[in-house]
Amino acid sequence: MLKIKDLTKTFGGRVIIDKLSFDVPDSEILTIVGPSGAGKTTLLRCISGLEKIDAGGFYINDQKFDPYENSGNESVIGVVFQDFQLFPNLTVMDNVTLAPKLVLKKDVATVKKEALESFARLQLDGKEDLYPYQLSGGQKQRVAIARALAMHPQILCYDEPTSALDPELRGEVSKIIKGLKQDGMTQIVVTHDMDFANDVADKQLHVSPIK
Template identity: 70%
Template sequence: MLEIKNLTKTYDGKLILDHVNLTIKDDEILTIVGPSGAGKSTLLRCISGLEKIDGGTFLLNGEPFDPAETKQSEAVIGVVFQDFQLFPNFTVLQNVTLAPTTVLHVSAADANREARDLLDRLNLNGKEDLYPYELSGGQKQRVAIVRALAMHPQILCYDEPTSALDPDLRQEVAKIILGLKQDGMTQIVVTHDMDFASAVADKMLRVEPV
């Protein structure tokens, strides 16, 4: 369980997040919604440790936790970025196995085996040797999810996972997220798509501009 207490974040003296309090239970899907500029993505970046907070505390399973200071090898929180951030000069398989082998020090054989299992599970079998430019938007999205899962995070975060997808692919992403919930994955989804948010959420947080 992740607890956030009185989280505050400013940029250049402007208050973006004002004493946010939030509890995310294990296996729960939280969606964060709100208008552009309200701080949705900033909140996600603070939770994932990509931004340092100005005030407040995090508790993970009741223990103090600083996402910005936690060693990457602990793989507590994974992130699926809006623009996927796949390495263009790496194949799908190389994109997925890079972090497990270099950060977690998993053997190449084990990393490849797990990557292929995850790719197969998300209907990406046969795409292992393709490069990102050869993939559709939906396929890139799934590769980004597989890459995050390969690090065995406790919590998986998504930043606008449906922003570039058509309605059919949005439903596909919803099925993936709900399927991961059944496997016990705690997930946080930032989205402007209220229909999508309602379809996957156990809990919804609406943020407004400060």
């Protein structure tokens, strides 16, 4: 279980998140919803270790954990970014296998086998030798999910997973997230799409701008 206690984050003297506490049980999906400027993405960046918090604490299975300081964070908390952040000069296979080889020190055969298993599951069969510019938005997102899963994270975070997709692809993303839940993956989803949030969430966290 992930527990967050009294998280506070400021930018330039302005409080963005003020003493926020919540928990995410194992294998559940938490959606974080709220208007623009409410701090949703900032909260996700704090959870994933991309931003240093000003106060508060993170606990995984009751053990204190600092995502910002932890050098092995990729294997604890994975992130699927809104703009996917794929390497344009690498193939789909290389995008997915690069980090496990460099960070987890896994052998090439193992990471390629795991990648192909993810591709089959995420309907990316036959795409492994393509480059990001040759993919649709939905395919890029699935590659980004495969890349995050390749690090075997305990928790997977998504920043606005439906914002760059056509509306008809929302159901596809929902199926992927629900399928990962069945496998035991704990997931946190930042979204402004309330229909999507209601569809996938076990619980919701509503955030509002600090006045």
